[in-house]
Amino acid sequence: MDIQNQIFSEILAANNIVVTAHKGPDGDAIGSALAMFHFLNAVSKSVSVCLPDDVAHNLKCLNGTDQILLFDKNTATVKEKLSQADLIFCMDYNAPDRLGSEMAIELQHSKARKILIDHHPNPKEFCDVMYSDITCCSTAQLVYELIEKSNNKELLNKDICEAIYLGIVTDTGSFRFPSVTFRTHEIVSELIKHGLKHHIVHEQVFDTNSIDKLKLRGYAIADKLEIIAGLPVGLITLSKAELMRFNYQNGDTDGLVNTILSIAGIEVACLMMEKNDGVKISFRSKGNYFVNDLASKNFNGGGHKYAAGGIFYGSLDEASLVLKKTINEYFLI
Numbered sequence: 001m002d003i004q005n006q007i008f009s010e011i012l013a014a015n016n017i018v019v020t021a022h023k024g025p026d027g028d029a030i031g032s033a034l035a036m037f038h039f040l041n042a043v044s045k046s047v048s049v050c051l052p053d054d055v056a057h058n059l060k061c062l063n064g065t066d067q068i069l070l071f072d073k074n075t076a077t078v079k080e081k082l083s084q085a086d087l088i089f090c091m092d093y094n095a096p097d098r099l100g101s102e103m104a105i106e107l108q109h110s111k112a113r114k115i116l117i118d119h120h121p122n123p124k125e126f127c128d129v130m131y132s133d134i135t136c137c138s139t140a141q142l143v144y145e146l147i148e149k150s151n152n153k154e155l156l157n158k159d160i161c162e163a164i165y166l167g168i169v170t171d172t173g174s175f176r177f178p179s180v181t182f183r184t185h186e187i188v189s190e191l192i193k194h195g196l197k198h199h200i201v202h203e204q205v206f207d208t209n210s211i212d213k214l215k216l217r218g219y220a221i222a223d224k225l226e227i228i229a230g231l232p233v234g235l236i237t238l239s240k241a242e243l244m245r246f247n248y249q250n251g252d253t254d255g256l257v258n259t260i261l262s263i264a265g266i267e268v269a270c271l272m273m274e275k276n277d278g279v280k281i282s283f284r285s286k287g288n289y290f291v292n293d294l295a296s297k298n299f300n301g302g303g304h305k306y307a308a309g310g311i312f313y314g315s316l317d318e319a320s321l322v323l324k325k326t327i328n329e330y331f332l333i
């Protein structure tokens with residue numbers, strides 16, 4: 001039996017399903033989780049979506065968003081859901097700690113069968129079934145493959161289609177990354193056939209900026225962007241105080257690192273933001289430069305070749321010094 005049908009038979013055997021996705025959920029996390037939620041509803045399963053924390057305002061456009069349970073707000077309820085589940089889906093993450101340490105413990109203590117659906121490299125073996133495809137552009141695309149290959153295409157409805165599209169469009173930079181294949185476009189054409197209004201989702205995600213968000217980005221680019229001497233590397237650092245000045249909301253800096261990479265000649269882009277638990281770091285790159293090693297070796301993180309991230313336990317200045325030191329060595333190789 002192929003993996004998709006194996007997963008579908010696990011679904012049919014389950015009574016109480018929980019769908020999880022990673023902390024700081026992006027469009028693919030929320031899109032793949034809600035696509036799964038609507039699919040499971042379509043096969044009449046009892047299902048809850050439990051996320052570690054809230055999604056950004058512009059990603060709240062999907063039906064079902066209001067039913068999501070957040071671990072940081074409804075801790076007791078989420079703990080109960082995880083412990084009572086007989087099947088848990090782990091969407092768009094490759095290791096339990098991507099849920100945050102506390103929710104990760106609850107996941108690991110749960111006796112439920114666990115199924116991973118993900119496209120991040122080097123998945124940890126923490127699930128009973130691992131549907132990991134690191135060549136795939138998004139986890140949402142894998143949800144589509146699950147639905148099609150388990151012969152459930154007739155169940156595709158507007159809610160499922162919009163959720164899958166949200167995951168694909170955000171994780172592919174609106175269909176521009178090398179991870180997009182003919183299959184991605186083929187799938188989107190199926191979604192449109194099944195009722196997707198792609199421009200409406202796209203507008204809700206990309207054309208709903210707040211003025212504070214645009215001002216923060218303008219400030220970051222005008223005053224905080226530095227090009228590291230002699231290297232095709234751009235860096236923006238933002239302190240807690242700077243973020244507060246612009247009433248920072250989750251998601252306000254999403255894509256800012258890609259803006260750095262859009263500068264002609266820049267091959268590696270880095271965004272560092274001071275948060276309560278450390279400095280959050282995002283990397284993007286192109287061409288022959290891969291950033292997953294840079295993130296895992298120096299910044300307690302990892303990710304894809306061209307998109308990675310991590311966290312640094314220290315000050316913003318220290319984080320930026322570590323980057324400048326290691327990036328010089330990296331370009332010497």
Ligand SMILES: [Mn+2]
Pocket residue numbers: 028029092119137138139171
């Ligand atoms: Mn993803």
